[in-house]
Amino acid sequence: MNKIIKELVTPFVAIIIAILIGACVMILTGHNPLTAYGALFSGAFGSTVNLSNTMANAIPLILSGLGVAIAFKAGLFNIGAEGQYWIGSMAAVWIGYSVHGLPPILHISLAVLVSILAAGLWAGIIPGLAKALVGAHEVITTMMMSYIAIFLSHYMLENGPMMQPGFVPQSPVILPSAMLGKIVDRTQLSWGLVIALVVCVIVYWLLYKTTLGYRLRAVGLNSRAAKYAGINVSFNLVLALFISGMLAGLAGVVQMLGVQHRLYDSFSSGYGFTAIVVAILANNNPFGVILASIFFAALSTGGQSMQLVSGVPAHLTDVISGIIIFLIASKDVISLVQKRWRRRHSLAPVKEA
Amino acid sequence: MLWDTLARPDLWAATLAMATPIALPALGGTFSERSGVVNIAMEGIMLIGAFFGVLFSFYTHSAWLGLLGALLMGALISALFAYVTVSLGADQVIVGMSINIFAAGLTAFLLNTIFGYGGTPRETPALPNLTIPGISDIPFVGPILGSQNVVVYLMFFLVFASHYFLFHTNLGLRIRAVGENPQAADTAGLNVRNLRYLGVMIGGMLSSLGGVYLALGLLNSFEVNMSGGRGYIAMAAMIFGKWTPFGSLGAALLFGFATALSMILQGGGISSNIIQMLPYALTILALTGLVGRSTAPAADGIPYNPNK
Known part of the structure; x- marks a missing residue:
């Protein structure tokens, strides 16, 4: 219990600090922070519809956040969740509209399987092998693969093979047999939420209750020690990126089958990048990912009504997100500095001698 | 058909125009990483430069003061970045990301707060295009090199100056030394901390200048997220250019060419989207050693703790 509280403090x-800074900014720009935050809160949680939409927004964040977190646990920074999300989305929509005559359960399963495999390979093969074989840094390779994936989706949609007949660059709508049902009617909240929660438990189990998870974490903590303990580091690096990509891809699948039902031409979904922020805020704890996802989803749905009601531009929520991550990154440092300072003081006489 | 396209001077003029906002932050990244600090915050710093360039230019009625103000803000935000990563030893990639998110939010927020929802004012003074007498009259070369925005020429100058600074001056050698082996540099009496601050802050100003070019050179307005991922492409250019000024320029020209070609080919023949993938694919190939292995400075990304 104490450990949980300790993890929640940072x-x-x-x-809190970021919200206070946000309040100062509001006061400086002539807005009332209480009205603004009130509007944000009620816009995010104030009614069944708002709450449902916030939860719906949290689903792709939970899944891609888990993906980034599992890579972090293996010592890898998967910055390319956005691209893996697109690969998963493309594959899911393609299966969704092109495969006919399957019962829903099979159609959905097929779409999920093919898509997460595609996204997993997208992350595992090139960035994974490049890291394992020649040590190419995964921050760069996954980011580059991410842009390639986004341009691939432009190619598919802009007069490409996945474009619906007509002039609008978008795919056909998936068949009803591939759609996930809604939990709450007339909102975006689909049964994808249950998928996300189940996957979260699976990821926890995988990381902490299996040999595979133990090996991944060992590689993440100290790859050299892991190697001497007989763990195949290269294999585990590729595997970690593969699983990470599958999860980010699953975020795309659930978003396509549950909410969008077709692929739109766009520069970014935003989910893949927020996923990194989610994983950092959650300190890579699978259950923390759920809380962090709901928090950032609330910021984004509530931000819109904050702008409408109080006139504070919704972009302020991005400023707040940036400050939170900045503080967490430097908070680790602050405790480190304290520790070092204490140690230095206890060692000081020895050092002088 | 291909030769006809390649013979069009506007293709090459656009290549230069598109390469400049990649070359400047790539040069900035080179300074930062040569001193041993991984900087993925170029994207955010470009946005800061772009927004504050417009803001200062509008209120001072001078595009040059706008540029100056933007450089100052670029230096300021990278000083903050340096404080947390160099002095406190925080994770450089995570802090860089937080700055990108923060800068995107801050500039969009300030845009709406200060200028409302209708965009920045049209009467904002812009940086001028220069017409170089003599060159601008030469056929083919004239339309390419003879009348570009002043920042394009500045960029060429800065590439040469950076090469000279990094590889032919004492201070440049010192910056590279703390990026390769900070322990040895420290032992030799160099101030690792200050040199890294210097590298990061020069880098920040160069990235900021890239943003200024977008806002005051190309478009004469600030738009939300107008850097459009160029800070990340710049990182690719820096790596593809093997962490050198000339290499960064060469890569930026290649990437700028890909963008210009895809703009000109729009709607015809080869898909522009496929062409635009090339820079990213080439960068991966360069990192894996398939086309001339790129190796980062040895201490790149590792905070230096003198007590260890």
Whole structure:
């Protein structure tokens, strides 16, 4: 219990400080922070519809956030979740509209399987092998693969093979047999939420209750020690990126089958990048990912009504997100500095001698 | 058909125009990483430069003061970045990301707060295009090199100056030394911390200048997220250019060419989207050693702790 509280302190303090800074900015720009935050809160949680939409927004964040977190646990920074999300989305929509005559359960399963495999390979093969074989840094390779994926989706949609007949660059709508049902009617909240929660438990189990998870974490903590303990580091690096990509891809699948039902031409979904922020705020804890996802989803749905009601531009929520991550990154440092300072003081006489 | 396209001077003029906002932050990244600090915050710093360039230019009625103000803000935000990563030893990639998110939010927020929802004012003074007498009259070369925005020429100058600074001056050698082996540099009496601050802050100003070019050179307005990923492409250019000024320029020209070609080919023949993938694919190939292995400075990304 104490351990849980300890883990919650840092993100909690970071959030409070960021919200206070946000309030100062509002006061400086002539807005009332209480009205603004009130509007944000009720816009995010104030009614069944708002709450449902916030939860719906949280689903792709939970899944891609888990993906980034599992890579972090193996010592890898998968910055390309956005691209893996697109690969998953493309594959899911393609299966969704082109495969006919399957019952829903099979159609959905097929779409999920093919898509997460595609996204997993997208992350695992090139960035994974490049890291394992020649040590190419995964921050760069996954980011580059991400842009390639986004341009691939432009190619598919802009007069490409996946474009619906007509002039609008978008794919056909998926068949009803591939759609996930809604939990709450007339909102975006689909049964994808259950998928996300189940996957979260699976990821926890995988990381902490299996040999595979133990090996991944060992590689992440100290790859050299892991190697001497007989763990195949290269294999585990590729595997970690593969699983990470599958999860980010699943975020795309659930978003396509549950909410969008077709692929639109766009520069970014935003989910893949927010996923990194989610994983950092959650300190890579699978259950923390759920909380962090709901938090950022609330910021984004609530931000819109904050702008409408109080006139504070919704972009202020991005400023707040940036500050939170900045504080968390430097908070680790602050405790480190304290520790070092204490140690230095206890060692000081020895050092002088 | 291909030769006809390649013979069009506007293709090459656009290549230069598109390469400049990649070359400047790539040069900035080179300074930062040569001193041993991984900087993925170029994207955010470009936005800061672009927004504050417009803001200062509008209120001072001078595009040059706008540029100056933007450089100052670029230096300021990278000083903050340097404080947390160099002095406190925080994770450089995570802090860089947080700055990108923060800068995107801040500039969009300030845009709406200060200028409303209708965009920045049209009467904002812009940086001028220069017409170089003599060159601008030469056929083919004239339309390419003879009348570009002043920042394009400045960029060429800065590439040469950076090469000279990094590889032919004492201070440049010192910056590279703390990026390769900070322990040895420290032992030799160099101030690792200050040199890294210097590298990061020069880098920040160069990235900021890239943003100024977008806002005051190309478009004469600030738009939300107008850097459009160029800070990340710049990182690719820096790596593809093997962490050198000339290499960064060469890569930026290649990437700028890909963009210009895709703009000109729009709607015809080869898909422009496929062409635009090339820079990213080439960068991966360069990193894996398939086309001339790129190796980062040895201490790149590792915070230096003198007590260890």
